[in-house]
Amino acid sequence: QVQLQESGPGLVKPSQTLSLTCTVSGGSLSIGGYNWRWIRQHPGEGLEWIGSIYYSGTTAYNPSLKSLVTITEDRSKNQFYLNLTSVTAADTAIYFCARGGFHSPHALDTWGQGTMVIVPS
C-alpha cells in the first residue's frame, strides 16, 4: 500500500524559500501512469491545488502561484519536492502531497498526513 509523508521546516522566515519533501513508500515514482501533487490548506480555510508533476516530467501550477512555485522529483530517492519562493504570512498553511492516477488521472487516491508551515508576519 502506497504511503506519502511530507517533511520540511515548520517555520520559514518571510521572503525566504519554503522547501518541502514528499517521500513515497510502498510504491515508486518510476511507474508510469501516476501523477504527484501538492495541495495546501490555509488555517480555517479550504484546500488549494498548488501544482502537479507527471510521469513525463511535465509540471503544471496554479496560475495564482505559477511564478513562485517549482515542483521537482528525484526518482532515485522516491521523493518529490515543493519549492515556494518569496514566502509571506499568507503562505502559512498545512501542506499535503498526494498521488493521482490509480482510479483516474484526475482523482487523488492517496494523501500524506500534511505538514504545518508557519511564516511569521
Place this chain on the structure above:
Amino acid sequence: QSALTQPASVSGSPGQSITISCTGTSRDVGSYGLISWYQHHPGKGPKLIVYEVSKRPSGVSDRFSGSKSGTTASLTISGLQAEDEADYYCYSYAGSKNYVFGTGTWVSVL
C-alpha cells in the same frame, strides 16, 4: 480560477440523507466529467470517496453517491452516520492541466 462554491455547512440526523452541492462554471465543472469528492477529518489526509462524478473507489460505502447537472455537481450521503461528520471537498479539472477545489462543506450529524 476561482474556487468552486459549496455550502459552508450541512447537517442531518442519523439515518437521514443529505446533499452537498458544488457549483462551478462552464470552464470547469460544466466542461468535464472529472469531478472528485474528498472526506477530510481534521488532522488527517483527505480521503477520496467519489471520482469521475459518480464512481466509488473500492472500500468506500455505497451510502456515498455523486452526480452532475450542468455546472453543478452533487454528493449525497444516505443513511447518515456519526462517523460521516467531517469536511467534504469537491475537486474539478479546469483544463490545461489545471485543477480547482471547492470551498468545502462541514457535515454535522445532529
